[in-house]
Amino acid sequence: MQIRYECDLTGEEYVTQKAWRNASLKHCPLHPEGGCGFTRNGTYERCFPPGTRIARWYCRRGHCTFSLLPDCLSARLPGTLAEVEAVVGRVEQARSLEAACSGLRIEIELPGVLRWVRRRVQAIHAALNTIKGLMPERFAGCEPLLGAFAEHLGVDGVLPVLRSIAAPYLPSLPAPLGFSPRPSQGGEPNRSHQHPAGPDPPALLV
Ligand SMILES: [Zn+2]
Structure with missing residues (x-):
């Protein structure tokens, strides 16, 4: 699941500053009361901009991963x-x-x-x-x-x-602005696309 990482950096600044290190999720989005085994789960890599990493958390009870996507980056699409x-x-x-x-x-x-x-x-x-x-x-x-x-x-x-x-x-809202995988109306049929690195959802719009 993608979660907004509120940050006013450009894609280049995000990489240069390694700003994923400052991303934080105070509690599990599914279980704000806690007790679900919510834990930071490292980062995964995106190919564009080169050097991009995304901070990630995991909820053990919900079997769910949360990725903190900074405001400068596209959702479900490479790049910014x-x-x-x-x-x-x-x-x-x-x-x-x-x-x-x-x-x-x-x-x-x-x-x-x-x-x-x-x-x-x-x-x-x-x-x-x-x-x-x-x-x-x-x-x-x-x-x-x-x-x-x-x-x-x-x-x-x-x-x-x-x-x-x-x-x-x-x-x-539909990606790449929002986090919904739902393609825009009138678009072409989806084609599955292998994401080059990490467990990000398939990029429906590539
Ligand atoms: Zn949880």
Whole structure:
């Protein structure tokens, strides 16, 4: 289970500072009363950004592992939220999806690039739509687009800020912003993807 690690570092700073060492979970999310054999369970590695590690806890009674994901990193997808935001922002500003994709991920063919980009755009726009619905008083009149949210919030990096604003809803918001494995509506069929290191859940959006 992924848990938010509240931290305002960039991905690079998180790695440089080895900030997973400062992550803490005071009690078991399943058994706040304690007595369940809740214990720190080391870290696991993520490949991107290189050197990333994620702090992890284990509840013996619940047979459940908890990973503390910092606000800068994508859930169920390699890399940072800033990288996802750059791709989605590029699509929002381009005249077409194809135009936005030119020059992106040149190591794969255009149909693959389109799928790669479309999954990210759909997941983020679905999350923004859901947040708008859950917090109408805060986002009424705001289009469910990153550009509109950025302007509304007065920030450049929208997604890490939304981890904070929408914190209570993260378990039900789609990855890579939220922690739900549920793919965005209208997406392509899931393909299982072997996570390169550690027991992170499969990356549904890769
Ligand atoms: Zn527990």
